[in-house]
Each structure stands twice: as structure tokens, then as C-alpha cells.
Amino acid sequence: MRVLAIESSCDDTAAAVLDADGVRSSVVASQDLVHGRYGGVVPELASRQHVLAIVPIIERALADAHVTLDDIEGVAATYGPGLVGSLLVGLQAAKGIAFARGLPFVGVDHLEGHLLAILLDRPVAFPYLGLLVSGGHTSLYVVDGVGAYRLLGRTRDDAAGEAFDKGAKMLGLGYPGGREIDRLATDGDRRAIRFPRATLKRGAYDLSFSGVKTALRQYLLEERGAPLADVCASFQEAIVDMLAAPTLRAAHDLGLETVVVSGGVSANRRLRARMEEEGARAGLTVLFPRFAYCTDNAAMIGYAGRARLLRGERHPLTLNAAATAPIGLPDALPHAADAEP
Ligand code: KG4
Ligand code: ZN
Numbered sequence: 203m204r205v206l207a208i209e210s211s212c213d214d215t216a217a218a219v220l221d222a223d224g225v226r227s228s229v230v231a232s233q234d235l236v237h238g239r240y241g242g243v244v245p246e247l248a249s250r251q252h253v254l255a256i257v258p259i260i261e262r263a264l265a266d267a268h269v270t271l272d273d274i275e276g277v278a279a280t281y282g283p284g285l286v287g288s289l290l291v292g293l294q295a296a297k298g299i300a301f302a303r304g305l306p307f308v309g310v311d312h313l314e315g316h317l318l319a320i321l322l323d324r325p326v327a328f329p330y331l332g333l334l335v336s337g338g339h340t341s342l343y344v345v346d347g348v349g350a351y352r353l354l355g356r357t358r359d360d361a362a363g364e365a366f367d368k369g370a371k372m373l374g375l376g377y378p379g380g381r382e383i384d385r386l387a388t389d390g391d392r393r394a395i396r397f398p399r400a401t402l403k404r405g406a407y408d409l410s411f412s413g414v415k416t417a418l419r420q421y422l423l424e425e426r427g428a429p430l431a432d433v434c435a436s437f438q439e440a441i442v443d444m445l446a447a448p449t450l451r452a453a454h455d456l457g458l459e460t461v462v463v464s465g466g467v468s469a470n471r472r473l474r475a476r477m478e479e480e481g482a483r484a485g486l487t488v489l490f491p492r493f494a495y496c497t498d499n500a501a502m503i504g505y506a507g508r509a510r511l512l513r514g515e516r517h518p519l520t521l522n523a524a525a526t527a528p529i530g531l532p533d534a535l536p537h538a539a540d541a542e543p
Contacts, residue, residue, distance in 0.1 A: 203511060204221040206260070206271075206299065206504075207219075207278045207501070210292030211283070212498060213236075215231040215233075218499065219263050220505065227267035230259075230494075230497075249288050253291055277303075277507075279297070279310065280292060281522070284525065297521070308507050313343075318345075319501075322501055331453050333463045333464070335363065337380075338364070342355045342449060344456065355407025356409065358402065364411070372422055380466065381469070384471055387438045394432035395421060397418065398417050399443050399444050446476050461487070
């Protein structure tokens with residue numbers, strides 16, 4: 203089955219074509235230049251950019267795959283979680299194509315896409331532990347199979363990427379800030395400043411990143427004057443510690459042998475090094491999707507959507523965008539039984 207997939211949950215407009223041989227094309231239009239000057243995503247600007255980009259991006263994905271809409275056999279799109287105004291653009295485009303062409307349609311949870319992105323690169327045996335770290339989400343899941351996810355813990359406040367971005371803004375760095383902090387931290391002393399590591403008693407694998415952000419603000423207010431590289435390295439180390447420790451503990455507690463780290467923050471070089479080092483010491487296999495599939499993309503939505511379409515799952519064209527509803531919770535993905543055949 204050849205599937206057209208669309209993703210527009212935040213600030214990237216993306217489309218991809220997948221078939222039995224894998225990803226035939228994957229195109230992403232970044233809005234970094236639009237939001238950069240504000241130090242974060244401006245929802246109204248994001249949805250307007252999506253409206254401008256969506257048709258050219260779909261056309262480009264079809265062209266790169268050397269196909270036309272006549273060759274498409276199913277359509278998948280992210281329906282949540284995300285910014286509703288952004289989600290609606292991609293979702294409406296997908297539903298419009300499905301309606302006009304009489305094609306089967308399925309909505310995909312954005313987090314499901316991230317959790318399965320590794321499978322675009324290589325087969326991985328289930329179950330595996332999925333650490334999802336992006337600008338909007340930070341959570342730990344057990345992935346038992348396609349469509350079978352158990353939420354173990356998640357951030358109580360900011361996402362890890364959000365902490366990186368807000369920290370970078372305080373330091374006067376560009377957006378998105380995670381990459382900048384990663385780059386500047388290269389030559390810094392990770393032990394220069396001891397930022398606090400949040401440990402939460404209730405919810406054994408829950409995380410929190412607002413404390414470290416406040417600590418950075420406080421540190422900057424006190425003007426203690428450490429070199430920027432040291433501040434970046436120390437701030438990054440605190441975030442990496444708070445991600446690595448519960449992940450390795452969860453893998454140990456649940457007896458899982460494989461850990462998959464995905465989402466934009468999984469590009470962080472220190473997180474990669476620490477997870478690989480400590481994972482190897484604990485006898486774990488730690489995997490990261492290739493970078494293009496770590497950040498937001500439509501190929502991962504196509505993977506999840508195609509798997510669901512092949513199983514016969516469909517959503518009615520009345521499926522709406524959902525700002526929240528993370529998978530693994532009772533209010534999760536609308537069940538296939540609710541959908542029209
Ligand atoms: O997955 P993603 O592209 O979008 C969301 O779904 O949020 O993740 C974007 C996030 C941003 O917060 C960005 O700062 C962060 O990923 N990021 C990084 C790095 N590259 C991107 N954070 C830390 N280190 C990096 N190298
Ligand atoms: Zn994402």
C-alpha cells in the first residue's frame with residue numbers, strides 16, 4: 203500500500219510517501235526563520251505558514267517519490283497532540299485528498315510517530331523502552347508493538363526541549379536553543395556550576411525541568427560570571443542527568459534490553475554519549491533514529507499510519523484535531539472500533 207502522510211502539529215510542515223519498500227520521499231519545510239526572532243513558536247504565525255506551505259510540500263513529496271495522487275492508496279495525518287491551528291491545516295488537507303480520491307484515511311498520534319521512527323531505519327524487537335524527548339513532550343513509554351504503548355512517566359511541567367529553548371533564550375542564544383547550547387557546551391566545563399536535579403517521589407519515572415530553568419535564571423541574575431561555555435555545559439549536564447537516570451532505572455526495573463531515544467532533543471550529543479556509555483555498561487542496546495527522523499517529519503507518521511491502514515483501521519473524515527490526549531492514557535487514540543470501515 204502506497205501512503206501519503208502529512209504532519210503539521212507544531213512549526214514544521216511535512217509530507218512523505220511510503221510504500222512496501224519504505225520511505226520514497228520525505229519533505230520538511232522548517233519555520234525556524236519565522237519564529238526565531240520570538241525565541242519560540244508563535245501559534246498564529248505557525249498556522250498561517252502551514253497554509254502557505256502545505257500544498258507545495260505535498261506536491262514536492264509526490265514529485266520526489268516520482269508518483270502522482272493517482273498512485274496513492276491511503277492517506278495518514280497527525281491529528282494530535284499539538285497546536286490545534288497547526289494540526290488543522292495538515293489534517294484538513296489529508297482529509298480533503300482522502301475524500302476527493304475516495305481513499306482510506308487514518309489519523310496518527312504525533313507521539314506514536316516519534317516512538318516508532320526508529321523502525322524506519324531498522325527492525326527492533328518489541329518490547330522496547332521509548333524515551334521521547336522533544337520541544338513539546340518528554341515521556342517514557344514501553345512500546346509493546348504498533349498501537350500498544352504503556353506510559354511510564356512524563357514531565358510534570360516543561361519538556362526537556364522547552365527547557366533547552368528557554369535556557370537558550372535567557373542566555374541570548376538563537377532559536378531553537380537546544381542545538382546552540384549543545385554546540386557551545388562542547389568546550390565547557392560540565393562541573394563548573396551545580397544546577398539542581400529534580401527528583402520526584404510520586405510517579406517513579408516522572409520528570410520535571412522547571413527547577414533547572416529557574417536555577418539558571420537565578421544564576422544569571424546573580425551575575426556570577428562563569429564563561430558561557432561552562433554555563434551551557436553545566437545546564438545541559440543537569441538536563442541530561444534528569445533524562446538518563448530514570449530511563450536507565452526504568453529499563454532495569456522492567457527488564458527491557460533495548461532503549462530507543464527519539465524526538466528533537468535526541469540529537470543532543472551529550473545525551474547520546476551518556477545514554478550509549480551508561481546503556482552499554484548496563485548491558486542495554488541504545489538506539490537513536492537518524493537525525494531527519496528524530497525531529498518532526500512525516501515519514502514517521504507514514505510508518506504508523508501505514509501500519510494502521512494495513513490492519514484495516516480507518517478514521518471517519520469527521521476526525522478532529524486534538525490538542526492533548528497523549529497515547530497510553532485512557533483518553534488516548536480513538537479506538538479503531540469507533541471508526542467507520
Ligand atoms: O521533535 P522536535 O523537532 O519538535 C517537537 O515535537 O517539539 O523537537 C524540537 C526540540 C527543540 O526544543 C530543540 O531545541 C531541541 O529539539 N533540539 C535539541 C537539539 N537539537 C534540537 N536539544 C538539545 N540538543 C540538540 N542538539
Ligand atoms: Zn515532535
